[in-house]
Amino acid sequence: MTVRVGVIGAGMIGQDHIRRLTEVITGAEVVAVTDIDADRAAEVAARVGARAVATGADLIGQPDVDAVLVTSWGPTHAEHVLAAIAAGKPVFCEKPLATEAADCLRIVEAEQAAGRRLVQVGFMRRYDSGYRELKSILDAGGIGAPLMVHCAHRNPSVPESYHSAMAAQDTAVHEIDVLRWLLDDEIVAVQVLAPRRTRHAHAELQDPQIMLFETASGIRIDLEVFVNCQWGYDIQCETVGETGLARLPEPARATVRSAGTTRTAVPQDWRERFVTAFDVEFQEWIDAVAAGEPTGPSAWDGYAATVITDATVEALRSGRTVGVDMKDRPAFYAGGAR
Amino acid sequence: MTVRVGVIGAGMIGQDHIRRLTEVITGAEVVAVTDIDADRAAEVAARVGARAVATGADLIGQPDVDAVLVTSWGPTHAEHVLAAIAAGKPVFCEKPLATEAADCLRIVEAEQAAGRRLVQVGFMRRYDSGYRELKSILDAGGIGAPLMVHCAHRNPSVPESYHSAMAAQDTAVHEIDVLRWLLDDEIVAVQVLAPRRTRHAHAELQDPQIMLFETASGIRIDLEVFVNCQWGYDIQCETVGETGLARLPEPARATVRSAGTTRTAVPQDWRERFVTAFDVEFQEWIDAVAAGEPTGPSAWDGYAATVITDATVEALRSGRTVGVDMKDRPAFYAGGAR
Amino acid sequence: MTVRVGVIGAGMIGQDHIRRLTEVITGAEVVAVTDIDADRAAEVAARVGARAVATGADLIGQPDVDAVLVTSWGPTHAEHVLAAIAAGKPVFCEKPLATEAADCLRIVEAEQAAGRRLVQVGFMRRYDSGYRELKSILDAGGIGAPLMVHCAHRNPSVPESYHSAMAAQDTAVHEIDVLRWLLDDEIVAVQVLAPRRTRHAHAELQDPQIMLFETASGIRIDLEVFVNCQWGYDIQCETVGETGLARLPEPARATVRSAGTTRTAVPQDWRERFVTAFDVEFQEWIDAVAAGEPTGPSAWDGYAATVITDATVEALRSGRTVGVDMKDRPAFYAGGAR
Amino acid sequence: MTVRVGVIGAGMIGQDHIRRLTEVITGAEVVAVTDIDADRAAEVAARVGARAVATGADLIGQPDVDAVLVTSWGPTHAEHVLAAIAAGKPVFCEKPLATEAADCLRIVEAEQAAGRRLVQVGFMRRYDSGYRELKSILDAGGIGAPLMVHCAHRNPSVPESYHSAMAAQDTAVHEIDVLRWLLDDEIVAVQVLAPRRTRHAHAELQDPQIMLFETASGIRIDLEVFVNCQWGYDIQCETVGETGLARLPEPARATVRSAGTTRTAVPQDWRERFVTAFDVEFQEWIDAVAAGEPTGPSAWDGYAATVITDATVEALRSGRTVGVDMKDRPAFYAGGAR
Structure with a gap:
């Protein structure tokens, strides 16, 4: 059909x-x-x-x-x-x-x-083979109970129209969804740190940002969002559990050795990185x-992402830790299937 | 359509x-x-x-x-x-x-x-993103003129029906094709070394084998074929040129650190390795x-692979260097397109 | 002499x-x-x-x-x-x-x-060839102006006598010193996050901890201290600057591939890791x-480490961001030499 | 004393x-x-x-x-x-x-x-921590019985006075000694392949060379000697056994990511590589x-290296496989200790 x-x-x-x-x-x-x-x-x-x-x-x-x-x-x-x-x-x-x-x-x-x-x-990250491998390792107990996640979401550059709230709304939203799915846990609070700004961002933009999420079970997530990093589209995710850590694979690239260095290419945009x-x-x-x-x-995942994103924007604005004000999950959306 | x-x-x-x-x-x-x-x-x-x-x-x-x-x-x-x-x-x-x-x-x-x-x-290797990246590096002059290629083709194990000539006919044939394409050069002679046999092969099988190919321009290729290596389906290709080397990427896999080691999984069969x-x-x-x-x-590539495979089997049998007796390439098949 | x-x-x-x-x-x-x-x-x-x-x-x-x-x-x-x-x-x-x-x-x-x-x-980290290479890269402008540092300090396990304040006093103190030296910057504030505790720590111990430092120039440092991680003595340091990142090398270890995995050994204690x-x-x-x-x-570095360590212990105790109350640096200790 | x-x-x-x-x-x-x-x-x-x-x-x-x-x-x-x-x-x-x-x-x-x-x-390679780790892995049965070794010995460039026989006498001699020690086996025959020459060598010099050694127990060793490779001083050693492979570590170097690539530095000479x-x-x-x-x-190791080196020079000259004409090892030199 x-x-x-x-x-x-x-x-x-x-x-x-x-x-x-x-x-x-x-x-x-x-x-x-x-x-x-x-x-x-x-x-x-x-x-x-x-x-x-x-x-x-x-x-x-x-x-x-x-x-x-x-x-x-x-x-x-x-x-x-x-x-x-x-x-x-x-x-x-x-x-x-x-x-x-x-x-x-x-x-x-x-x-x-x-x-x-x-x-x-x-939310296409859930379909990336690297995140899927990570989830299968976590689900199989390969690192014990997760305690912390260290992430980075970096873009080479963004246009002038990109403003500070978009770091949460457009960029971190991918990690927000994929981490809820990866950990099978809910984000309940968020704080945003504002490091010294890169000179490669326009004057109004807080770039980079460090977002700190806490989940219902007490897992702590730190996410570096750096959208004018210059060097490439660079996605990192390291999960740390009670007995081990598991890290998202780097994209498979040929290794070249010449002129005194060994090197691999870094993807330059999200299409290249996530096309599959x-x-x-x-x-x-x-x-x-x-x-x-x-x-x-699901629609519930879409709702959760928007609520958490809103809290993240408020956390950046206020400089404070902001609780995520989310409804209770209806039975309709219970389980991974919905 | x-x-x-x-x-x-x-x-x-x-x-x-x-x-x-x-x-x-x-x-x-x-x-x-x-x-x-x-x-x-x-x-x-x-x-x-x-x-x-x-x-x-x-x-x-x-x-x-x-x-x-x-x-x-x-x-x-x-x-x-x-x-x-x-x-x-x-x-x-x-x-x-x-x-x-x-x-x-x-x-x-x-x-x-x-x-x-x-x-x-x-011959599906030409469609692997790793080999394609390697070819684009070579074609762009990224390592200078190629001089040597070091390869390995390893399988965890083979059935009893696999015999010594199949190391060339069924296994090395993939490297034979992809190297002709990668180097844009013809294989003209071959020698096969017979190392001490693994105890994990049946008695009649020469496993591993080291195949040594020479191309028309003088490039030397060594290819380890080891079809009972136990540990996985493991394909390696390192091209060495006048100014640099380029190596086929390893498959992208999550890194896990626990119990005193850092590790990644090795693919277990060719389907897993080359599905894409x-x-x-x-x-x-x-x-x-x-x-x-x-x-x-092309059909010409199919002909060349069979002739070179035949020479490889003869080289194993005789213990001598065997010249590849190939017809001249018709104009019809000139260029990469045919 | x-x-x-x-x-x-x-x-x-x-x-x-x-x-x-x-x-x-x-x-x-x-x-x-x-x-x-x-x-x-x-x-x-x-x-x-x-x-x-x-x-x-x-x-x-x-x-x-x-x-x-x-x-x-x-x-x-x-x-x-x-x-x-x-x-x-x-x-x-x-x-x-x-x-x-x-x-x-x-x-x-x-x-x-x-x-x-x-x-x-x-403070022996300054004598480690990896940190020295990192410093030479930073000093040469290899990553532009530093904006963030992501660190981890992990031990396989600690004795019962190890208490929560020691995560700062005995463990993080090494990063506190080496980061001040690496960045040529002063730490001015600190916050400590308390993730869900590992079941492999004794009941009184907050393990892991995430320490968040801010420097005078606005660099943000996050440091995971995890002293019962089970898997090894694992030191990580990634510096992120305006144009690039540089990461501390992993110890050089042989790669072994067998039984379906590729792996390297992780050091098990600080003697092994930092003997040189x-x-x-x-x-x-x-x-x-x-x-x-x-x-x-210098003695000044010793003083600074103690003041920052004290602030870190207070940050853990209070759950709040704590400013570092440090005297002005005397001219006697100006420059890298003192 | x-x-x-x-x-x-x-x-x-x-x-x-x-x-x-x-x-x-x-x-x-x-x-x-x-x-x-x-x-x-x-x-x-x-x-x-x-x-x-x-x-x-x-x-x-x-x-x-x-x-x-x-x-x-x-x-x-x-x-x-x-x-x-x-x-x-x-x-x-x-x-x-x-x-x-x-x-x-x-x-x-x-x-x-x-x-x-x-x-x-x-012969200082035996004192390198990487080779020692490799030996401890082999001796512990970590890869099963060794069957093959793939090596490379590359220098950025050599002076005009370096002639083709020196590839064996001055360069490969290090691998000859360290492989005898690593494998606890004797080299009994050698063949040398002459790939197309790099244009970066002087006219009289055969560079690169591929040396093929056979040991008493039937292990096959291939060694690429490439002394004008341009990119650095690059030493590789991969041992392949019945159940696994083990590879010499790369020198520990910081990873830098900037301008679209991830890279590490390659040592430029043997002093830098083997100082420790x-x-x-x-x-x-x-x-x-x-x-x-x-x-x-020992003196016996010195004798063996000279005899094998002589055979390697003769193999390059003649284009044939040359047997190593070595005396029987006296009991005085029996065992690893002598």
């Missing part, structure tokens, strides 16, 4: 996912595309033999759209996801699920009312949709 | 490729399957909604078979490949192209007579067929 | 240094030994052809004692160091210089009054004393 | 060892120096408070010379070593023991006639001499 996908948002990421659904993975077909820019929608749709439609609502309503992919501007996510739920159609929403925690909650409630999982949020994770994420989503319902990061 | 594939040979490798064509890559469909065991053909075909046909000749003749995949027993390869060429259909043949050099030559001549490339041979290379190999083959003609390892 | 050394304290560390002065380094001779246990002093002295004397004061007064080594119980350090200064003799004092900051200040003042450097404190650093420390001290005056960690 | 050493040969290496005996190790004193250049002898002797003497014979005859160090020109070694044996004095001879195998045999016979070990040859091994070698020699007799590489 081929899953026929309608895509809301034909910007850079939308186009990349359309290419992925069309050329890379199997079992999917893009049948409809919409975008705030109708010309762009038409052009992108034409490339893959799909049709352009006027609005997200139109697209969701098309009878041959089996599943919806939302890659539009963040503030519009909630509206489209809620419409898809109302139509009873599976929907994959790029992060964030919604920019406001209240909207995330509305989605969580709508999905529960619908009685089955329809929503998956685009994206492919796996979409293949598994399509397979799960074809089989019944999505099994990846 | 979907490429409709007919598969000759539904054994373990055939089934794996059928899964790959069906579930992993995009743009392909398996429409017909044949096997010497008709029941197995029927069963495997049914799984993917294809039909079973009686013989390879029948399969090649089906109007809806756009391209042929040959994964049957080695000695039958030549017959099927020649039939596909006669039918003007692209054919992907698992290695070896043919067990006899004379048959490889017949294929090379038939393809030239057909006037366009139809044949691709299943196989996926890329088939995606690129399907894409190339859809676009016109295959661009991967 | 041979430097004739008198040793105060013939316990385990004292004996190890006596062996070092006698058997490993050149240019030194141990002529006198004292210990609170007179029998032990006699026995240890006899082994190296030295004489035992009754008290530290006696030892310092011996005409043939050119330099004094203090390795007695911490609370007695100040008294011996002050006596050596009064006698105008160079004195090497194992850490801490004094257990009370007030006593450290008295030493600092006495040394200034003496008008020349006599005191060196036993101790040798270099003492050779350089003896050479410097022979040449005029010591050039290693 | 201080061992009083007389040094024959005050060139670069002699001066370095004099510095080592004087400033680095303990228990030794240089009392006399001789050199073919009397002025140089006088100057070097004066530096360390020793006296210059006219000839090697004079030096060996001095009553206060307890032990002799020979670092003169290779062809003069035999004469001095034989004189030292005649005088009953321990003698440390830099490699080669003698340039002619016949002279080595005369030394071996003289030493046996003297009835106790007096001679140690300067030289120090340990001399400390152990002095300690052994003080305790009775030397325990390091």
Whole structure:
């Protein structure tokens, strides 16, 4: 069975996912595309033999759209996801699920009312083979009970439009999700340290930041977010447990020895670093949709990420430790499966 | 356009490729399957909604078979490949192209007579991201002119049926192909050293072996083939040039530190080690067929591998350096493209 | 010229240094030994052809004692160091210089009054080739201006007598000194996080601890202290600057590949890890004393370490960020040389 | 007890060892120096408070010379070593023991006639902590019975005076000795492959060379000797056994990540790479001499190295496999101790 996908948002990421659904993975077909820019929608749709439609609502309503992919501007996510739920159609929403925690909650409630999982949020780290190996080591007791996690998320540089809150909202949000999943634990408090700023950031930006998270069971996580590090896209994760530590693999790269040094290349952007994770994420989503319902990061995970992100932004602003004010997890979302 | 594939040979490798064509890559469909065991053909075909046909000749003749995949027993390869060429259909043949050099030559001549490339041979190392990175480093002059290559091909163990000549025919053949491609040079002579045998091999088997190849330009290659090494499936390749060396990456694996050691896991078989290379190999083959003609390892490469393999077996048997008796390369196969 | 050394304290560390002065380094001779246990002093002295004397004061007064080594119980350090200064003799004092900051200040003042450097404190990390390479990289601008440092100090286990304050006083004190030297910056504030405790520590002990230091220039340091980590003696230091990062080398160990893993051994104690650093420390001290005056960690460094350690203990106790209440550095101790 | 050493040969290496005996190790004193250049002898002797003497014979005859160090020109070694044996004095001879195998045999016979070990040859690799770790792994059965060894010995460049035979005599001789010791096995045959030459060598020099050694038990060793590799002084040794492999550690160096690469420095010369091994070698020699007799590489090891080196030169010249024509090992030299 081929899953026929309608895509809301034909910007850079939308186009990349359309290419992925069309050329890379199997079992999917893009049948409809919409975008705030109708010309762009038409052009992108034409490339893959799909049709352009006027609005997200139109697209969701098309009878041959089996599943919806939302890659539009963040503030519009909630509206489209809620419409898809109302139509009873599976929907994959790029992060964030919604920019406001209240909207995330509305989605969580709508999905529960619908009685089955329809929503998956685009946290692709869970599909990276390195994080999966780490999780299998932890789950097998390979390091004993986890006590601490040391992480870094580094980008070579960011545009002028990147502001200090985005370090949490756009950057750390990936670690926030993947660590909740890796540790099977909830983040309950956060503090942000502001080191001396790099001269390679614009004047308004606090870069780097050190985020300190505490989980319900008392695990302490430190996360360096450094988005103008100059040297590359560099993701580190070291989990320390009662009897051992396990570290995320470095990307496999050839070793070159010449002119007095031994060296390997560092990836320069997230596409290069996580391209396979994206492919796996979409293949598994399509397979799960074809089989019944999505099994990846849930609406609840999307809600949790937004609440924790909000607390992180407040922690940076206030300089204080901020508790995460999260609702109790509904039974509907219990277990890893939801 | 979907490429409709007919598969000759539904054994373990055939089934794996059928899964790959069906579930992993995009743009392909398996429409017909044949096997010497008709029941197995029927069963495997049914799984993917294809039909079973009686013989390879029948399969090649089906109007809806756009391209042929040959994964049957080695000695039958030549017959099927020649039939596909006669039918003007692209054919992907698992290695070896043919067990006899004379048959490889017949294929090379038939393809030239057909006037366009139809044949691709299943040397998947060229599709591994590590070897590709190595080639890009060499091609960019990153180590200067290559002078030596140090390689190892290790398997944890082999069955009783594996005999000494298979170290060249089944195992080293992968290095033989990938080194010809990597260095863009031809192997002209070979010598085989017989170290003290491991007690973990059966009595008739010379294991390990050290194969010493010389290329037309004078590059020296040493290749350790050790198929009962016990510890894992371990592929090494270090190229040494006038100004530097470049080494194939180790697979990316998590680092674990506990109980007094720091360690990473070693892959245990070739599927685990090269799964992505196989996926890329088939995606690129399907894409190339859809676009016109295959661009991967050619019939000429298949011929060369068989001739060099034969010389290697003779070198082991005789204990002497054996020259490789290869025809001149036809203009048809000039350049990397053919 | 041979430097004739008198040793105060013939316990385990004292004996190890006596062996070092006698058997490993050149240019030194141990002529006198004292210990609170007179029998032990006699026995240890006899082994190296030295004489035992009754008290530290006696030892310092011996005409043939050119330099004094203090390795007695911490609370007695100040008294011996002050006596050596009064006698105008160079004195090497194992850490801490004094257990009370007030006593450290008295030493600092006495040394200034003496008008020349006599005191060196036993912070041996500065003599480790790895830290020295790190410092040379930083000093050469290899990572730009430092912004953050991520450290870990792990021991396999500690005895029951080890209490929570010792994580700062005995363990982190090495990082406190070496980071001040590495960064050429002063620590001004500290906070301590208390992760969930390992079950491998005794009930009273907060283990692990995460110490967060801030320097005068705004560099942020995080230091994991984990003294019951089970797996080994594991020292990590990663410095992150505006344009790069530099990481302390792992000890050079053979790589072994067998039984499905690739691995290296982790050192099991500080002697194994830093044996060469101790040798270099003492050779350089003896050479410097022979040449005029010591050039290693000064009395001021000893004072600073004690003040920062005190603040760290208070930060753990209070759960709050604690400012480091340090005097202004006298001109006498300006520059790396003092 | 201080061992009083007389040094024959005050060139670069002699001066370095004099510095080592004087400033680095303990228990030794240089009392006399001789050199073919009397002025140089006088100057070097004066530096360390020793006296210059006219000839090697004079030096060996001095009553206060307890032990002799020979670092003169290779062809003069035999004469001095034989004189030292005649005088009953321990003698440390830099490699080669003698340039002619016949002279080595005369030394071996003289030493046996003297009835106790007096001679140690300067093969310092056995004192490197990496090779020692490798040996302890092999001896403990960590890789099962050894079957193959893959080695490389690379120098950044050599002067014009370096000729093809020196690849064996001056360069590979270190591996020849250390592999005999590591494997506790004898080399019985050798073949040399001549790859395409690097353009960075002078016209007469065959560089690189691949030397293939076979041991009595059937172990196969391949050794790349590449003395104009440009990139550094790079020593590799990988031992492959029936159940595992063990590899010599890389020197411990800081990791730097900047400008798109992760890298470590490669040593640039043998002093940098093996400085500690030289120090340990001399400390152990002095300690052994003080305790009775030397325990390091023996006259027999010196003889074996010269015979194997001669066979290697002949193998390069002839292009054929050359058997090593070695006498039977006398019982006097049985066991690792002699």
